[in-house]
Amino acid sequence: MADETTPVSAVIMPRDEEARLIARARRGSADAFRQLVDAYKERLFAFVWRVVRNHHEAEDLSQTAFIRAYEALGSYNEQWAFSTWLFTIAYRLCVNHVRKKRPTLTDVDFSRIGGFEEDAPHTVTGTEEAARLKSLIWNAVEELSLPQKTAVVLFYREGKSCEEIGRILGAPTVTIKSHLHRARAKLRAALEVEVSEDWSSLPFDTEARSAG
Amino acid sequence: MNCPECAKLFDAYLDAQLSGTLQLEFDAHRVRCSRCQQHVALLESAGNVIATTDDAPPIAADFTASVMARIESRRRRSTLVRLAIGVGALQAAAAVLFGIWFYTRPAATQPTALATTAVGVVGPAELAEKPDAPAIKELIVERIEDRMWAMHSAGVSLTSDLVNLARYLNILLPDEVVRDSVKMADSSPWETLWNTLLPAPVEDTPEESTPANDVYSI
Numbered sequence: 001m002a003d004e005t006t007p008v009s010a011v012i013m014p015r016d017e018e019a020r021l022i023a024r025a026r027r028g029s030a031d032a033f034r035q036l037v038d039a040y041k042e043r044l045f046a047f048v049w050r051v052v053r054n055h056h057e058a059e060d061l062s063q064t065a066f067i068r069a070y071e072a073l074g075s076y077n078e079q080w081a082f083s084t085w086l087f088t089i090a091y092r093l094c095v096n097h098v099r100k101k102r103p104t105l106t107d108v109d110f111s112r113i114g115g116f117e118e119d120a121p122h123t124v125t126g127t128e129e130a131a132r133l134k135s136l137i138w139n140a141v142e143e144l145s146l147p148q149k150t151a152v153v154l155f156y157r158e159g160k161s162c163e164e165i166g167r168i169l170g171a172p173t174v175t176i177k178s179h180l181h182r183a184r185a186k187l188r189a190a191l192e193v194e195v196s197e198d199w200s201s202l203p204f205d206t207e208a209r210s211a212g
Numbered sequence: 213m214n215c216p217e218c219a220k221l222f223d224a225y226l227d228a229q230l231s232g233t234l235q236l237e238f239d240a241h242r243v244r245c246s247r248c249q250q251h252v253a254l255l256e257s258a259g260n261v262i263a264t265t266d267d268a269p270p271i272a273a274d275f276t277a278s279v280m281a282r283i284e285s286r287r288r289r290s291t292l293v294r295l296a297i298g299v300g301a302l303q304a305a306a307a308v309l310f311g312i313w314f315y316t317r318p319a320a321t322q323p324t325a326l327a328t329t330a331v332g333v334v335g336p337a338e339l340a341e342k343p344d345a346p347a348i349k350e351l352i353v354e355r356i357e358d359r360m361w362a363m364h365s366a367g368v369s370l371t372s373d374l375v376n377l378a379r380y381l382n383i384l385l386p387d388e389v390v391r392d393s394v395k396m397a398d399s400s401p402w403e404t405l406w407n408t409l410l411p412a413p414v415e416d417t418p419e420e421s422t423p424a425n426d427v428y429s430i
Contacts, residue, residue: 016386019384020361020384023382023383023384024354026382027350027353027382028350029350029354030280030283030284033283037276037279037280041279045275049268049269050268059275062275063275063278063282066283067279067283071286133257134261134265137257137262140258153262156259156262157262157263177223180223184222184223184255187255187258188251188254188255188258191257192250192251192254
């Protein structure tokens with residue numbers, strides 16, 4: 001639950017200070033926008049990297065997102081958090097990027113698009129059991145569709161509400177709740193195979209258990 | 213409550229949207245059902261891992277510099293394009309004006325030299341020598357903004373004329389500053405602007421006053 005954990009991507013800039021920087025950047029202040037880039041670059045890069053799973057591509061897309069944001073500052077609506085707007089730009093760039101890599105795909109699962117295997121999650125934990133759990137969870141996340149994975153990352157890592165995620169993905173809130181529901185069901189199913197002690201109750205066959 | 217009914221509430225529980233009797237029934241079932249306990253624990257663990265894993269590769273040290281360099285490059289290209297279009301339009305206008313003059317002139321004089329002069333008046337070199345007005349304006353606006361924020365931070369109330377000036381210059385001020393601005397009917401906005409640009413005077417014997425009563429005097 002996003003409100004009971006401490007997301008890595010916590011808000012680091014007070015809202016009024018951010019508003020002031022945005023106002024100055026709108027008037028053309030390069031220094032103000034530079035401060036905004038410094039404030040959000042880590043979070044944005046981590047988000048884009050989670051989606052495209054390629055370091056170089058993630059950096060390029062993140063830079064492009066900031067450039068697009070700078071050029072479109074006039075259209076930014078203060079009703080939404082700046083991070084929501086910025087992540088919207090980045091997500092759309094990621095979607096276009098993924099589609100370009102597989103141009104024949106339309107509504108197919110994007111989770112196997114090239115690049116996601118190039119940067120495997122680094123597991124840095126103390127115990128083998130914790131490391132295995134982390135690996136299982138992230139592998140299961142990688143199996144999600146692009147909208148599901150994006151919704152999960154934004155919900156848990158960025159602490160975004162379903163409404164804000166809907167804004168970013170360009171989908172209704174009810175669709176985002178559906179994404180989260182399906183993602184959780186898939187995560188639970190993936191993890192159940194590894195941790196369940198009663199094999200007779202598993203919906204999977206013993207071959208799948210052996211392969212795990 | 214049975215397991216399927218409990219499973220339908222997993223999302224609401226994870227989103228902290230359960231309350232009242234539904235929360236109670238959910239907890240009561242979970243306490244005695246190891247399977248549902250496990251399911252919830254798996255999902256909570258997944259959420260915790262996703263939220264707290266910090267395993268993204270390091271971002272390039274020159275990331276911000278690269279972004280700003282690309283922005284500047286695009287801005288310069290855009291300025292050159294606008295300048296070229298502007299110069300072209302002015303040259304075209306000059307050529308049209310010369311054409312009108314040439315065909316309506318009372319007598320033939322030195323058409324070649326005059327044509328060159330007409331175009332030369334609005335040539336690109338002269339345009340390039342003009343001061344960058346937007347940059348100068350930006351510097352002035354930034355100085356005014358810094359001064360207003362300094363006054364606000366010091367607890368000094370701004371006059372409504374200053375607030376209006378801020379609005380005109382698209383300077384963002386907190387809502388409470390706008391609400392608390394004091395109307396000074398006899399103040400001149402231009403005098404206000406001039407006084408805003410000047411550094412604050414140092415008084416030998418500062419009078420005692422509370423921040424709430426301080427008003428910027430003009």
